[in-house]
Amino acid sequence: MSEEHAQLPARPALTAESWATGYWGPTEPDLHPAVYAVRERFPDAFIDAINFRDEMTIRVERARLREVIAFLRDHPDQRYNLLTDVTAVDMVRLRDTPRFDIVVQLYSIPNRVRLRVKAGVDDGETVPSLVPIHAAANWMEREVYDMFGIVFEDHPDLRRILLADDWDEGHPLRKDYPLRGFREYVQPGFTKPAPRIRTRLRRPQ
Amino acid sequence: MVIDFSQPTPVEISEERQLTASRREMVLNMGPQHPSTHGVLRVLLTLDGEVITSCDPNIGYLHRGVEKLGESHRYSQFVPWTDRTDYVAAPSNNLGYVLAVEKLCGIEAPERAQYWRIIMGELARIASHLVWLGTHALDIGALSISLYCFRERELILDIFEKFCGARLTTNMMEIGGFSRPIPPELPEMVRTFCQVFPGGQQDYEDILSKNPIWLSRTRGIGVIEPEVAISYGLTGACLRGSGINYDVRKAQPYLLYDRLDFEVPLGSHGDVFDRYLVRMEEMRQAIKIIEQCIDQVPTDGDLMLRGSTYTIPPHDTVLTTAEDMQRHFIWVIKGFSPPKGEVYQAIEHSKGELGYYIVSDGSPMPYRMRLRTPDFVNLQSLPYMAQGAMLADVVAMIGTIDIVLGSVDR
Numbered sequence: 001m002s003e004e005h006a007q008l009p010a011r012p013a014l015t016a017e018s019w020a021t022g023y024w025g026p027t028e029p030d031l032h033p034a035v036y037a038v039r040e041r042f043p044d045a046f047i048d049a050i051n052f053r054d055e056m057t058i059r060v061e062r063a064r065l066r067e068v069i070a071f072l073r074d075h076p077d078q079r080y081n082l083l084t085d086v087t088a089v090d091m092v093r094l095r096d097t098p099r100f101d102i103v104v105q106l107y108s109i110p111n112r113v114r115l116r117v118k119a120g121v122d123d124g125e126t127v128p129s130l131v132p133i134h135a136a137a138n139w140m141e142r143e144v145y146d147m148f149g150i151v152f153e154d155h156p157d158l159r160r161i162l163l164a165d166d167w168d169e170g171h172p173l174r175k176d177y178p179l180r181g182f183r184e185y186v187q188p189g190f191t192k193p194a195p196r197i198r199t200r201l202r203r204p205q
Numbered sequence: 206m207v208i209d210f211s212q213p214t215p216v217e218i219s220e221e222r223q224l225t226a227s228r229r230e231m232v233l234n235m236g237p238q239h240p241s242t243h244g245v246l247r248v249l250l251t252l253d254g255e256v257i258t259s260c261d262p263n264i265g266y267l268h269r270g271v272e273k274l275g276e277s278h279r280y281s282q283f284v285p286w287t288d289r290t291d292y293v294a295a296p297s298n299n300l301g302y303v304l305a306v307e308k309l310c311g312i313e314a315p316e317r318a319q320y321w322r323i324i325m326g327e328l329a330r331i332a333s334h335l336v337w338l339g340t341h342a343l344d345i346g347a348l349s350i351s352l353y354c355f356r357e358r359e360l361i362l363d364i365f366e367k368f369c370g371a372r373l374t375t376n377m378m379e380i381g382g383f384s385r386p387i388p389p390e391l392p393e394m395v396r397t398f399c400q401v402f403p404g405g406q407q408d409y410e411d412i413l414s415k416n417p418i419w420l421s422r423t424r425g426i427g428v429i430e431p432e433v434a435i436s437y438g439l440t441g442a443c444l445r446g447s448g449i450n451y452d453v454r455k456a457q458p459y460l461l462y463d464r465l466d467f468e469v470p471l472g473s474h475g476d477v478f479d480r481y482l483v484r485m486e487e488m489r490q491a492i493k494i495i496e497q498c499i500d501q502v503p504t505d506g507d508l509m510l511r512g513s514t515y516t517i518p519p520h521d522t523v524l525t526t527a528e529d530m531q532r533h534f535i536w537v538i539k540g541f542s543p544p545k546g547e548v549y550q551a552i553e554h555s556k557g558e559l560g561y562y563i564v565s566d567g568s569p570m571p572y573r574m575r576l577r578t579p580d581f582v583n584l585q586s587l588p589y590m591a592q593g594a595m596l597a598d599v600v601a602m603i604g605t606i607d608i609v610l611g612s613v614d615r
Contacts, residue, residue, distance in 0.1 A: 052546040052548070053308055053311070053548050055548060057547070081435050082438060082440075082451070084551070084558065084560060084577065085560060085562065085575070087562065089564055089572070094566060094572070103562070105549055105562070105577070109435070109449065112457060114457070114549070114551075135433075135436045135437050135585070135589075136437050136438025136439075136582060136585065138585060139582070139584075140582070160265075161264065161265060162264065162265040162268040162614060162615070163268065164265070172270060172273055173272060173273055177273075179273065179274075
């Protein structure tokens with residue numbers, strides 16, 4: 001073993017804390033401490049809170065999203081320190097405006113509670129990026145930009161991530177994007193594109 | 206617009222690429238066909254000598270649009286697609302998805318099915334860790350370990366094959382339980398595996414744990430501090446290797462994990478070697494969980510929830526009662542319509558927290574299907590680890606994150 005590795009401190013045995021019984025948090029929106037704290041701190045940005053299947057969702061204004069997430073992370077009682085997921089939903093079939101929902105899933109490692117924060121954003125509007133407060137948001141926001149075309153302010157490296165860099169067909173997870181894309185493909189050995197198969201099952205409107 | 210694949214694509218050399226040729230630094234393109242990138246990962250490394258000055262992982266070569274496909278499939282049709290995301294631990298993906306749909310519908314599988322789901326999930330965890338250990342050790346230079354790992358993995362795949370007929374893409378679970386009966390010899394196969402596996406694991410540890418080459422290639426390499434690990438959103442062994450105790454099975458128990466006795470191993474240095482130790486201990490704990498489950502599981506009882514509109518009726522009542530035959534027909538032809546709402550269900554996958562976020566508009570198909578895959582998020586920490594490291598350690602860092610590109614690219 002080299003000297004560099006010999007200098008590492010002694011390695012203690014692997015241990016595990018004993019967990020108490022799981023804390024799932026209150027189910028009433030008005031009693032939820034995170035809802036209470038956000039509503040008190042951001043009275044103008046807080047819109048509403050919904051509970052479905054014991055999962056709390058807080059809806060806030062788009063422009064204050066980063067402040068709310070940072071507040072929830074740094075609040076000594078809330079401590080939602082793990083940014084689990086950032087994604088978006090195209091709500092065009094469910095409502096008129098705003099078109100998209102930015103969905104942020106948070107988890108508090110000390111309190112063992114999940115929380116979902118949503119913000120509505122319309123086509124052409126921008127969202128404050130969460131990268132300055134959570135490094136994990138970097139690729140997730142790139143994916144949202146890639147799939148929905150939502151632009152994040154102050155993102156250090158906003159470019160496509162899953163699709164090709166020169167993809168010029170738009171953003172696939174928008175509801176107006178066809179399942180098989182806009183283009184026709186001619187496979188090698190064929191002279192014309194393969195016929196499109198119409199699915200029988202239609203979504204009831 | 207028509208694309209003709211028979212014509213060659215023009216190749217352009219970017220200005221940036223031309224500029225780097227004149228600089229002192231060198232751009233090295235690693236992948237996407239490099240054997241130690243575990244699939245089609247492409248990493249653009251900027252090197253100053255042998256020291257890495259910047260690292261840019263480039264993903265998406267295996268992107269199949271699984272989330273878009275989820276919006277055009279009925280709920281039960283999407284289960285096979287979850288196999289294809291992380292194909293080395295397919296039952297765990299099935300489990301996360303069916304749990305999310307069951308949460309959305311407000312139903313719960315029978316107790317016997319829940320025990321068998323735990324057993325299959327833990328077997329998948331061991332199988333995934335074995336593939337990880339074999340390929341990770343192969344990258345660093347221990348060749349024989351991969352043969353040992355695949356020797357024990359065969360036993361797990363035999364159990365999967367006995368149960369559902371498939372070895373890799375299992376399509377094992379159904380919404381509301383299992384649609385297949387448990388073969389009578391399956392408990393004995395699982396018991397035999399639990400007896401055989403610790404000896405095999407001893408072989409791996411005999412080769413690796415005190416091997417000076419292995420220690421010098423892994424200790425102090427790819428260190429992630431606890432605060433950085435949380436900031437990067439790491440989960441699974443990457444987070445626990447840094448000493449943060451977060452395991453979904455303990456923190457927010459799903460299925461029957463709150464009845465079982467097991468421990469969550471934690472590392473202390475956050476380096477490649479600690480994550481190796483954590484995963485080895487996780488395999489031991491998984492065996493402990495499986496042994497408890499196989500002792501506690503009822504030998505007979507329903508494997509599928511009966512009498513719910515959200516589940517497929519069991520085969521015996523379909524053939525004997527008219528109502529269930531009609532319900533079976535409707536379920537297959539039209540699917541079922543869960544209530545409007547949105548759920549996020551997380552499980553402890555072998556690689557970290559696997560989450561399914563489903564938005565339902567009350568129709569038989571999900572309005573939005575989001576897969577929060579652990580290795581997509583964990584791979585973000587590669588540039589942090591590689592910054593200032595040596596070129597030869599990058600393969601150890603890629604291996605320690607435990608990525609499967611089908612799961613990263615979805």
